[in-house]
Amino acid sequence: MPEMPEVEQVRISLLPQIKGKKIVKAEVRLPRMILHPSVPEFITGVEGRTVTDVRRKGKYLTLLLDNGQYIMAHLRMTGALLVTSREAPEPSFAKIRFTLTDGLDLWFTDIRTFGTMCLCGGSDPWTDKGYASLGPEPLSAVFTEDYLLQRVKKSHQMIKCFLLDQHKIAGLGNIYADEALAAADIRPTRYTDRLTKKQVHALYEAVNQVIAQGLRNHGTTFRDYQDADGHMGNNRDFLLVYGRKGQPCTKCGAELKQIKVGGRGSVYCPRCQK
DNA sequence: CCGTCCTCCTGGCCGC
DNA sequence: TGCGGCCAGGAGGACG
Numbered sequence A: 001m002p003e004m005p006e007v008e009q010v011r012i013s014l015l016p017q018i019k020g021k022k023i024v025k026a027e028v029r030l031p032r033m034i035l036h037p038s039v040p041e042f043i044t045g046v047e048g049r050t051v052t053d054v055r056r057k058g059k060y061l062t063l064l065l066d067n068g069q070y071i072m073a074h075l076r077m078t079g080a081l082l083v084t085s086r087e088a089p090e091p092s093f094a095k096i097r098f099t100l101t102d103g104l105d106l107w108f109t110d111i112r113t114f115g116t117m118c119l120c121g122g123s124d125p126w127t128d129k130g131y132a133s134l135g136p137e138p139l140s141a142v143f144t145e146d147y148l149l150q151r152v153k154k155s156h157q158m159i160k161c162f163l164l165d166q167h168k169i170a171g172l173g174n175i176y177a178d179e180a181l182a183a184a185d186i187r188p189t190r191y192t193d194r195l196t197k198k199q200v201h202a203l204y205e206a207v208n209q210v211i212a213q214g215l216r217n218h219g220t221t222f223r224d225y226q227d228a229d230g231h232m233g234n235n236r237d238f239l240l241v242y243g244r245k246g247q248p249c250t251k252c253g254a255e256l257k258q259i260k261v262g263g264r265g266s267v268y269c270p271r272c273q274k
Numbered sequence B: 001c002c003g004t005c006c007t008c009c010t011g012g013c014c015g016c
Numbered sequence C: 001t002g003c004g005g006c007c008a009g010g011a012g013g014a015c016g
Helices: A004-018 A039-046 A145-153 A159-164 A174-183 A197-216
Strands: A023-028 A034-036 A051-057 A060-065 A069-074 A079-085 A094-100 A104-110 A116-121 A257-261 A264-268
Touching: A004 A051, A004 A060, A004 A079, A004 A104, A004 A197, A023 A039, A034 A039, A039 A116, A069 A079, A145 A159, A145 A197, A159 A174, A159 A264, A174 A197, A174 A264
Parallel strands: A034 A116
Antiparallel strands: A023 A094, A051 A060, A060 A069, A069 A116, A079 A104, A094 A104, A257 A264
């Protein structure tokens, strides 16, 4: 599932391919993926516009247009943005097609169809609530150890749930949350207000470290994630716990366990993580 | 504020 | 081989 490093990899691969290209035509094959405005307004709003930049915040991607508006996309679990040449076969699970200049197509594909798109900005006051309330991103100047300490202290919640809450930290999903907890030797079920200062320090470092490593490795590919060139990331080879239930802990050799925390599968080492 | 449950969805995998 | 059933999970909403 695309989390911050995967979405960033999509952004990086997408930008040089679509920057300066004009959207000649938009085709929405699954109307409910368009959150705002109506599908006809979305189509007429983007047709004729040129993409000037591609940005990312948390797991959201924004395609800036030359009139100040922007297309915002969330890939959720299985969404992908792909660029193909006109002669290439249509990608599988294509849900939205943007015909671009220079013989290119930008596709929003999605197997499970939880992905969303919207058109906003300009004189349109509508905002995506999730986007508007995003917390600071790992590796950013506003994500400080003191910020984490303060948020953790005033919250009473299992740390795994805390890490997945995009209002508190933007960009972590199930993979990187489990990885950060493993790197910091903290159990997913530990309550935030019971973390020691030392643990908060370790967690702060771990969150930044696992995200940086994910970015360096062009993301983690399990099943569905690929970037705009159709490439996979290789961070999977470096994972400590995610997807490794029943296998030995890379640090101590104990068998990794899987439990449910907040409805999410959570893999951890019962010996290392406290 | 927090937890739990539900919803959206379908490919992949397991057991029979 | 084929089929039923379950799982994966990001986010938002209802409810206690």
